[in-house]
Amino acid sequence: DAGVIQSPRHEVTEMGQEVTLRCKPISGHNSLFWYRQTMMRGLELLIYFNNNVPIDDSGMPEDRFSAKMPNASFSTLKIQPSEPRDSAVYFCASRRLSGQGRVYGYTFGSGTRLTVV
Amino acid sequence: DQQVKQNSPSLSVQEGRISILNCDYTNSMFDYFLWYKKYPAEGPTFLISISSIKDKNEDGRFTVFLNKSAKHLSLHIVPSQPGDSAVYFCAASGGGNQFYFGTGTSLTVIP
Numbered sequence: 314d315a316g317v318i319q320s321p322r323h324e325v326t327e328m329g330q331e332v333t334l335r336c337k338p339i340s341g342h343n344s345l346f347w348y349r350q351t352m353m354r355g356l357e358l359l360i361y362f363n364n365n366v367p368i369d370d371s372g373m374p375e376d377r378f379s380a381k382m383p384n385a386s387f388s389t390l391k392i393q394p395s396e397p398r399d400s401a402v403y404f405c406a407s408r409r410l411s412g413q414g415r416v417y418g419y420t421f422g423s424g425t426r427l428t429v430v
Numbered sequence: 431d432q433q434v435k436q437n438s439p440s441l442s443v444q445e446g447r448i449s450i451l452n453c454d455y456t457n458s459m460f461d462y463f464l465w466y467k468k469y470p471a472e473g474p475t476f477l478i479s480i481s482s483i484k485d486k487n488e489d490g491r492f493t494v495f496l497n498k499s500a501k502h503l504s505l506h507i508v509p510s511q512p513g514d515s516a517v518y519f520c521a522a523s524g525g526g527n528q529f530y531f532g533t534g535t536s537l538t539v540i541p
Contacts, residue, residue, distance in 0.1 A: 355533030356519060369528065405471055418464050419529065421473030
């Protein structure tokens, strides 16, 4: 398995532009998470999906952020308009839903380093 | 508000010695804990886990200890190797689907 695949690896954009980050979870994983890594808060959960349905988006910082999961193999995180303070590394992770006494850990992608100038 | 805290942003240890990374949590409902290791420019990778029914779990050079009364867990690496130099995150879950992560501790193992 290729693991969780994120694209692009690096994104540099100007303030005010729209940015779209992409994620392909591991096949068979039915839970997907978007995290943002910052120095102050570490790995901060933005939103997660179970079976393609958004479950908790309370971590999304503002209305400028939106995420979709149109099918089990693809998700996007969009920032519109982008601001310099959005500069961070954004990680996507996937896992199987926990159940029957089993708890599954995440598999993370390699991240997208976003720089907004 | 951080429910999982790693109060030491960095740690340096001599090769061959023990590395001890600490993590505290505030939510008494947390019952499953993970440690992740992260190298620069890579995503975090799973290292070791422990559930609340145990107080110790060991995997090779890595041992995780859980003190439920103190809401504290620690990761011991013995002996430390230069390749262990990375950022270590602890994470906790309360049976739901969501893990809460700490801010990470950067470990440097000095050859």
